[in-house]
Amino acid sequence: MPPKAKAKANEKGKTKGKGKEVVAPGPPPKPKKIPPPPACFTNEDLVKFKEMFKAHDEERIDKVPIELIPLMLRKLGFNPKTAEIQQLYTMFLEDDLVDTVEYHEWLFMIEAKMNWGDDFELAVTKAFAALAHDDDETGIADLEVLKEELMNWGEPLTEIEFVDWIRLAIKDKTFNPEDGTFCYTKFIENMNNKDVKYIPEPINYFKLDQKTLAEMAMKKAEAEKAEAEKKDAERQAREEAKKLKMIADGLLPG
Template sequence: MPPKVKGKGKGDSAAAKAMMGAAAAGPAPKPKKPPPPPACFSPEDLAKFKELYKEFDEDNTEKIPLSKIPVMLRKLGFNPKGAEIKELFKQFLEDEFVDTVEYHEWLFMIEAKMNWGDDFELAVTKAFADVGHDDEETGKVDLELLRQELMTWGEPLSEIEFTDWIRLAMKDKTYNPEDGSFNYVKFIENMNAKDEKYTQEPINFFKLDQKTLAAMAMKKAQEEREEQERKEAEKRAREEAKRQRMIAEGLIPTD
C-alpha cells in the first residue's frame, strides 16, 4: 500500500482542479487590436490628427475626455453641432458609460464628420449678409444696423451681450469705430479659431441659430422686396392715371 502524501488535503485538491481547469480553457485571450485608420487619410493627415490628439492627452493615458472632442474638431476647421457630437459618440464609443475617446475612435469621428459635411460657417456668413443687408456680399456691414436686426430677429441679443460683441470685435480689429463698419467674414473666422478657453461655443455664444436666423432674414428681405415692388407698382399706376386724365383734358398730347 503506497504511503500517503503528507499535507495533501481539500485545499490542495481544489487548487489542483482550478489549475487543470485553466489549462483546459487555454491561454487568456489577447487584447483586441485597434482597427487600422480610415483609408482616406494620408500619412500627413494622420500625423496632424495624432499631434492634436497628443496635445489634449495631458496625462499621457492615450485617452481623451469626451468634453474635449468638440474643441478638437473645431481646431480642425469643423463646426460640429450638438446633435452631431451625440451621434459620433453613439456610433464610435463602446457604450453610453464610456467617458473617454481612444485614438482610433477619434480618427473615425473625423472621417464621419468629413462625410457629413460642414455648412455652419457658410450658413452663418449668409445670415450675416442677409441680416446686415450686405446684398453685394462685400463682407462688411454697418454695425449699428446689424445690432438693430440682431436685437429683433431670432433669439434677440441683449444690450450687455452686444457690448461683449463690440469688445471682441474691437479687440480683433473687425470693427472700425471711425466709419461704423463691421467685417463679419473676418469676425466669423476669428471666432471659429477660438476654443473653450475663450468662449464655450463660438458664434452660438451670440445666440446665432444660423439656419433659423438665415431663413428669417431671407424671408424678411423677400418681404421687403415685395413691399418695395408693390409701392413702385402703385406709384406707376398713379402716374399713369394722372397722365390719362391730363390727356383727356387736352393738357398733354396722346402718344
C-alpha cells in the first residue's frame, strides 16, 4: 500500500467497515468517584440518614425511587415545598430522566434543605398528621377522618365551612372525590402561598391558623395519652385481682 494510502487508512485510529467509520475501542470509562458526605454531619447523623435510606431501598440496589424523597425529608422533620423538591432534583441529579436517587445525592439534598431553612409551618403539618391519624406522615389523609376530628377539637368547624373547604380543595386538586383522600401538605402549601397583604397570617383560613391547629393536636394527644393510661391502669388492676384470686385458691404461693 502506498505510504499516503496507508496513513489515510490509519488516520485517528479509524477503519472502514460496511461503508461506515468504526472508532477503535479505547480504554473503559473511569468509575464515578463518590464524593464524601457533607462535613456538617456527625457520625450519628449519618447513621440515621443511612438507616432511613436503606429502609426505602426495597430492591436493595443502593438507590431509592425519586418519588420517595419528599416523604423521606418529611420523616426527618422537614416540610419541603414542591418547588424546593424540584430544585433539589435539578441540583443533585444527573438529568431529568433519572428515576432513582443514590445515597450521596440524598445526603446533599438534606444538607441543602437544612441550609435553606424551613419556613413552611411545621407545627401545622404535624397537627394535620396527628388529627388525620397519618402516623407515617405521608401527607395524605382520609378527609372524613380529618373532618370528624376538626369538628370536635379546638374551635370546631361547621358543616357549611366544610362545604366551602371541600370546594376549594377540589379546585386546588388537593382533594380526590373518587377515593376521599386529601393531600393536606399541598393544601397547607397553597394556603401558605396566599397573598399575606390580604390575609393577616398565612394559613389563617377556615379557622385553620397555626395556633388553632397546634392546640387541637395537643389536646388530642393529651386525651389519647390519658385514655391509654386509664386502660393500662385497668389492665394492671385486672391482673392484680386475678393474681390474688389464684393465691386465694391455692394456685399460687401467697
